[in-house]
Amino acid sequence: MSSGASSSNVNTEGVMLFEQPFARVPFENYRKVFRTTQRQIEKDFSAIQATTSGLVERSKNGGADKEDAIQTIDAMITRVENLKRKLSDLNENVGTPTQAVMKERLEHLSVVEDAESQTTPEYQRWSDTRLDRWLIDWTLRTGRERTAKKLTAEKDIHTLVDVDMFMDIRRIELGLLNRSCTEALAWCNENKAALRKLKSTLEFDLRLQEYIELARLRQKSEAIGYLTKHISWNDAHAQQIKQAATLLAFSPDTNCVPYKRLYDPARWDSLVRAFRLAVYSLNSLPTEPLLNLALYAGLASLKLPSCYDASCKNIDCPVCDADLGVLAQEVPSSHHVISTIVCQISGKIMNENNPPMAFPNGYVYSREALEEMAAQHGGIVTCPRSHKSCTLQELRKVFVS
Structure with a gap:
């Protein structure tokens, strides 16, 4: 074959x-x-x-x-x-x-x-559907529910995407952002056994936050009752429980670092992230959108240090693209056992059928691109970087070892 x-x-x-x-x-x-x-x-x-x-x-x-x-x-x-x-x-x-x-x-x-x-046509259709699924997954993870629903209906792939699950996630996250743990705690109760198996601390963190909110309102008796009823002693959380018990002695505007950190409203954002991570773990979902993971795999095979050199941009290279280049920063550079040289003029790979040719000043381009340039300018070729001109015959063939 x-x-x-x-x-x-x-x-x-x-x-x-x-x-x-x-x-x-x-x-x-x-x-x-x-x-x-x-x-x-x-x-x-x-x-x-x-x-x-x-x-x-x-x-x-x-x-x-x-x-x-x-x-x-x-x-x-x-x-x-x-x-x-x-x-x-x-x-x-x-x-x-x-x-x-x-x-x-x-x-x-x-x-x-x-x-x-x-x-094969069957695999091509399957690949198109997979891309639609990945796009919907990306829109759902980034809070674009309306776009996800519209694309799902347009492609008629309701059973192949998890719109309902992400809508539930979004609903619970909005509750947390509105400083309510009720729905998140209900979700924890439904998945208590699975969360225990994962050794997740989400329920403890939610209970601790509800206690903190009672302390913030200076409802001390209610806070003590809540702490006694819902937060049982656990060696793994001993330090946090001790701090929580002492929190009632400090007002929300305290400058004491450990207790100021407990009163920090940014804890709600941390709860949102912890909740989403727990959902992903329960369903074996990656924390990154599948579209991003697929792009990472492709970019890692193409990324070179020269992609971030303004003088070496290749219009056909995804890594050289401004938007994809940002995504490519998170992946390592590719490791090529056999080097590949790309012509800056045509964007084509230089090989035995299209060998590299060097100007007298040392800049190298592909023979095809230089022959096409010479045909258009009466046998004269000009280096795009140094702007030096010479005849096609003055170029030297380059052999890569």
Whole structure:
């Protein structure tokens, strides 16, 4: 197989590495539905078992008459019927849609495994859809919900993007920015087991902030009650709890650094970041938009120190672009085993078919570009940087070792 053919093969492993979060989000949602259902079943069955055990015990002791037993059994039947209805509603309203999303996403990914080449129409369509998904992911992460919804509707890929999840994130973040922990704490309660597994301190930080706000309002008795009820002693947070207990002795305008830091309103911004990081961790989402990660990978393979030299700009180089160049600053320079020389005039690579030619002053350009210049100016070529002119015959061929 020729090198051109092999380069068009689909790198399935590399593609799937990027697509892990794509399949993981609905999976985590389905796990949440399963855990909710499990807790509901266990709670109701425990109540039914307790009622049954109580009825049996009373029957043994002769303390339950026939009428009482019938009423107890009727209440148990009603409870079972209510449980059945709840589970049915849960499956129809949450479980079944989540299953459908998982199925469509897996079918979407199966195109990659079945594609024989990047040039096939199926893979091209898949790549276009992937770019749409990445653009929507970027808009959602940067607070452009209206644009995300419009693009989602236009491309009809509702099941392939996580608009609802990011809308919930945005709703809770707005609550935090408005100095309310209520919705964030409710989210923590829903994901308590997962957050504990991740050893997340988000719930503690939210509780501490609510206590700080009570202290800021100088509601000392309410603050003490809140501290006692919601912030239990933990060796990992011992220092913070001690400072919190002492905070009531300091006013919000204190200059004492540890307590001034606790009263700092910037803590709310930190809570927003901590909340988003917790959501990303729970859903195995990268902290950077997928579009940025893809760009980083490409820019890292192209970036050279000369890209930031004003005299060496190449119009065809993404790193030399003003906007992408800023993004490229965060990635390392590429490491080329074999050097590639690009002509500053034409932007084409100089190789054995288009060898480099040097002016007497040492500046080098491609033969194709210089021959085209000579044809337009009667055999005379001019160096764009030094503005020195000479005939085409005076140029020297350069051999790169």
